[in-house]
Amino acid sequence: MLVQVPGGWNPLLGRLAIDQIPYTNPILAPLFVAVVIGGIILLGLITYYQKWGYLWKEWLTTVDHKKLGVMYIILGLVMLFRGFIDGLMIRTQQVWANGPQSSGVFGAVHGYLTPFHFGQVYSAHGLIMILLAATPLLVGFMNIIVPLQVGARDMAYPYLNALGLWITAAAVALIMISLFVGDFAHNGWFGYAPIFELQYSPGVGVDYWIWTLELTALGTTLGGINLIATIVKMRAPGMTWFRLPIFTWASLSANIIALTSFPALQVALFLVACDRYFGSHFFTAGFGGNLMLYTNLFWLWGHPEVYFVILPAFGMMSEIFPAFSEKPLFGYITMVAASFAIAGVSWLVWLHHFFTMGAGPEVNSFFSVATMLVGIPTGVKVFNWAFTMYRGRITYTAAMLWAIGALFLLLVGGLTGMMLAIPAINYMVHNSVFVIAHFHSMLLVIVYAIFGSVLFWFPKVFGFKLDEFWAKTMFWLFSAGTVLVFVPMYMLGFMGQTRRLDYVFNTAWHPYLVTEEIGIAVYCLSVAAFFVLLYVSIRDRVKNRVGQDAWGTSRSLEWLTHSPVPFYNFAVTPHVNARDELAWRRHNGINEAQPTQYVDIHMPNNTGVAIYIGALTFVLGFALTWRVWWLCLLSLVAIIVLMIVRSWRGDPGYIITAAELEKMEREAMQRQQQVEGHLPHHGGHAVPSGAMAYEGQKVSPLGTPPSSGDHH
């Protein structure tokens, strides 16, 4: 039943053989040595400082949504860096391999990458940036912020949350190891039939691609289920649907898209796997297969996916603009409606990625109109943000600069998207670098929103602000890089440069390619500025400490608890009285009201099961890629056994007693006092009647200290 693979195969190691390690490759071999040395140094340092126990207890086995979120973000940033290096390599190859006179090294006729290697670099770049950089970064933020914004103590399923992270990490490990063991796919990030069929891609690259995608799809789906359940079920009392912060609404709409669309990707890839492993003919050219059916299935997921990543970014912008304009968000209801309109329409437009298939004028017109409809809710959002800033008291913090930058990019990306949505134009520029420039504008909206959010929410998570000067330096360098790379790219698209060229024949394009390369150099500077930013901020962390409301103008519930957020989030579940609860409390003078009494709380225990299962899914992916059947079976059985054992045991959780809670809260308040210079007072003044600050506790008059009481 299994297909015969070309090259060697043996039952013990599958297709693995020593010649699969590219030790003769002049780029990979030194990199491999560097990675090994770096890895040894890192592990050595952890051992030397005896941090293994700390790492294991506090991070690797945690189920705390904030720590998992931080790890998601670190993972995303690392992959953003890797993807950036890929981008740098692509740009350098094109500027070098330009025209018949251009030189070639390392076995390439032109430039320094052979077509085979160039194909792998751009395929990895796209896959990494969308699914292993942007997605983990956004999921990380949703993980941290959503439970805080809805006033929950954790996600609905803390253990599932850890599982999602570690499965995503397994996907990352799989694509990273493809650098050093075997090679990666060269079929682009989305794949084409029939080039990914075994006949045309006999190596393991496509298999790496399949299983990496399957694992991220799985991890993201699990995360999506968790976020939806959290938003639906875990809202604090008083947090009615129309008091939900917009970021939470955006997360809800995005995760509904994820939950409904990722299965399409998983099925499409399983069918590709069937073709490659069992010799079926779903996407072959003969035997009843249908090439375009793959493209159809892929974009059935692919287009909703791009909205899955942009909607949380819109949500982030919707939080940053009001905070730094000192005004409530303009058009809250329309913002919610627009998010869901975008989510809904995103299901109706996927054919715009293959207008050129030639389904005829009726079909193309339908999808063209549907695509352009997306512009309406998106336009609503843009105007809402503009009106939020209009006549606001704007402070141009670095976070605000990133958000404004995102707004401009959205305009550029949206308008070029509209052009692409017209079939007559699309036939001219499809698969040109104009499309590349379009979606990079869009994906940069996400990157800008993410960096804005890093600055905006960093003090909430870590208790101190990042350095404004270096953050702004980074912003301006990054923006200069963006303009220098993508404006010439739009132009080249119009001039007819197609995408994915390992050799650019037209020497008239040289000045544009050089400009793009300069842009990449400027991007490198902004990456350096980012590292300086981290260094300077951590060095000055004591000076930059903040209290609960880090910016003084924040609006939603996450700013109500201490910074850094204690592991139990809220000592007592807050009672929500208004949309923009913190702004409402500040307005009524009770933003520092503390609970009058504490009660015991129930928390989930740490567990190592999630990281074990993550590691096993990596082994499974690796074994499938190399066709080591016994290892596939072993890891699969181990995963199932672990799941059953864990479900059987369950998690009784543990209790933080009211007394312990009180002690921790006092310490947190003392820290806050050191930062802000006064003790938070209990209760407030001018409180509207019927208001409730904490669950079951009326806002009390000034001066009653919180006490644990004797009711548990």
Add this chain to the structure above:
Amino acid sequence: MSHGHDNPILHPEVQMSSTRGYFTGFLISLVLMAAATAMVSSHAFPPFGLLMVITICAAIAIIAQIYFLLHIDVSEHNIWNTVSLVLFIPLFILTIGLTWWMFSQLYLRTMPMMPGMH
């Protein structure tokens, strides 16, 4: 904390699961899948007829799985299941329907007619 930490086994949606239900669902799917495979590999009907028959098999399998494995019905305690079902049906119709439409239009222009179709 008092909410939601009572015995999860007692939740109504968990109570709905039964070993018999799971096995019935599993068996029905298995039989349908085997039947479809057998019909296709033995060329039991002309191609277009086969397509219709295995589509019907798939539809029955889906319904059986929704009912026996996912326990989706329209009762009160399953309200969120109903919501997701309502959300899912239009998506299902849209994606399958539009795919059908675009490929039929494509085939009109590019393909010979499938044997057994008229």
